Amino acid sequence: MYLHIEDWFPVILSLRVAILVVIMVAALGLPLSRFMARHDFYGKDVLEAFITLPLVLPPSVIGYGLLVLIGKNGVIGKYLDTLGINLIFTWYAIIMAAAVVAFPLFYQTAKAAFNSVDPNYEKAARTLGANELRVFFTITLPLAWHGVTAGLVLAFARALGEFGATLMVAGNIPGQTQTIPVAIYYAVDRGDDVTARTLVLIITLFSFAVIWGVNRWRKNIE
Amino acid sequence: MLEAHIQRALWHFDLDLQLHNGNQIVVLWGPSGCGKTTTLNILAGLLAPEQGSITLHERVLFSSSSHINIPARHRHIGYLLQDYALFPHKTVMQNVRYGIRSKSSDRSISPPAPRQLLKEFGIQHLADRYPGQLSGGEKQRVALARALITNPKLLLLDEPFSALDYENKVRLRQELKHIHNEWRIPMVMVTHDQEDASYLGDVIMKLEMGRIVDRVYRETAGPPENIADAGRNFVVGVEY
Numbered sequence: 001m002y003l004h005i006e007d008w009f010p011v012i013l014s015l016r017v018a019i020l021v022v023i024m025v026a027a028l029g030l031p032l033s034r035f036m037a038r039h040d041f042y043g044k045d046v047l048e049a050f051i052t053l054p055l056v057l058p059p060s061v062i063g064y065g066l067l068v069l070i071g072k073n074g075v076i077g078k079y080l081d082t083l084g085i086n087l088i089f090t091w092y093a094i095i096m097a098a099a100v101v102a103f104p105l106f107y108q109t110a111k112a113a114f115n116s117v118d119p120n121y122e123k124a125a126r127t128l129g130a131n132e133l134r135v136f137f138t139i140t141l142p143l144a145w146h147g148v149t150a151g152l153v154l155a156f157a158r159a160l161g162e163f164g165a166t167l168m169v170a171g172n173i174p175g176q177t178q179t180i181p182v183a184i185y186y187a188v189d190r191g192d193d194v195t196a197r198t199l200v201l202i203i204t205l206f207s208f209a210v211i212w213g214v215n216r217w218r219k220n221i222e
Numbered sequence: 223m224l225e226a227h228i229q230r231a232l233w234h235f236d237l238d239l240q241l242h243n244g245n246q247i248v249v250l251w252g253p254s255g256c257g258k259t260t261t262l263n264i265l266a267g268l269l270a271p272e273q274g275s276i277t278l279h280e281r282v283l284f285s286s287s288s289h290i291n292i293p294a295r296h297r298h299i300g301y302l303l304q305d306y307a308l309f310p311h312k313t314v315m316q317n318v319r320y321g322i323r324s325k326s327s328d329r330s331i332s333p334p335a336p337r338q339l340l341k342e343f344g345i346q347h348l349a350d351r352y353p354g355q356l357s358g359g360e361k362q363r364v365a366l367a368r369a370l371i372t373n374p375k376l377l378l379l380d381e382p383f384s385a386l387d388y389e390n391k392v393r394l395r396q397e398l399k400h401i402h403n404e405w406r407i408p409m410v411m412v413t414h415d416q417e418d419a420s421y422l423g424d425v426i427m428k429l430e431m432g433r434i435v436d437r438v439y440r441e442t443a444g445p446p447e448n449i450a451d452a453g454r455n456f457v458v459g460v461e462y
């Protein structure tokens with residue numbers, strides 16, 4: 001059982017996508033979840049339901065939604081088209097699909113983690129002269145770290161495993177948009193058992209290693 | 223010198239009170255839910271009143287009429303929160319040092335050396351421990367050291383003895399009195415315990431439903447001989 005050089009492409013692409021998505025989701029999700037955990041405002045429930053929606057919608061609905069947005073004749077897509085930018089069937093579309101489905105998982109977990117931090121620690125830090133940024137990075141984030149890392153792992157796993165929406169917006173172009181899940185699907189479809197089995201083994205071992213490693217690391221910092 | 227007049231609508235009633243503190247220990251005494259902690263939060267800058275003004279040593283910290291609201295981090299007010307809120311992921315030394323580098327706006331007074339301060343509070347042997355490994359009395363000393371290292375111009379204390387057993391409470395009450403004499407910082411302390419109020423308070427303000435219903439002034443300076451005598455050293459002030 002072995003893979004040709006070009007057969008490694010889905011593995012590298014999937015990892016690149018998952019890592020980038022985790023960075024994007026964290027950059028956007030950390031401030032948003034922290035804000036939502038500490039503030040109440042009119043329409044918050046509606047906004048939260050909207051953020052969480054991709055978690056419960058079928059992946060085909062996400063894919064369709066993205067096509068409506070960034071397709072050649074889509075709401076945003078037609079403007080991008082006049083600028084000569086096309087996102088559909090590129091790896092940018094894979095990133096978008098994976099980010100949309102991974103975001104609510106991270107958001108929910110991080111928000112729960114921030115909610116569990118006693119606001120009195122933050123108050124104490126403020127009276128000791130800390131500005132909001134310092135309060136966040138020295139008090140809130142370290143105390144919520146456990147939940148935040150759990151959210152990062154979940155987002156990573158979800159991005160790595162994204163299939164339905166990815167297929168709809170990025171298709172299956174070997175060497176360009178073929179991720180591990182898509183490659184497995186088409187390998188099975190054409191009866192290429194060796195490739196399918198190898199990719200299944202790789203993604204299973206890798207996912208196992210990530211979860212095991214993070215759990216061990218979290219145990220150590222406790 | 224603290225001058226404050228604050229008004230704020232709370233859940234069931236309106237908070238409306240006036241405070242004056244020269245260099246004394248002012249005690250806000252009253253049942254739970256009467257607006258004591260809210261008052262401290264407002265003084266500290268963690269909560270804004272709707273109306274009023276707060277002045278500390280001639281510096282305006284809050285004024286609704288001239289739209290001034292200095293944030294908590296620039297108020298130079300030490301605040302001992304209920305249960306002390308020691309950062310659980312930081313050691314005693316890290317907790318105590320937390321306030322040092324933040325106070326960039328006031329370089330004229332150098333902060334006390336952390337080691338020296340820990341020694342003064344008798345907690346130097348705990349420097350590398352985490353708050354979870356401390357007793358109630360030790361926690362309170364660490365919290366006091368953490369608040370005092372920033373050279374605060376006012377010290378707020380929210381039920382500072384509620385988590386302590388009687389013996390510790392009596393000892394730490396004396397220490398607090400000592401700190402007040404040594405550091406010359408005006409203090410505003412909140413308590414529901416009459417004994418704490420009469421032992422420590424130079425002025426005791428009785429708070430009910432957000433209003434001061436009674437003010438009691440200590441007649442003689444200095445702590446009373448014993449707690450039983452405390453009541454006799456007070457005269458009843460004017461109805462407010």
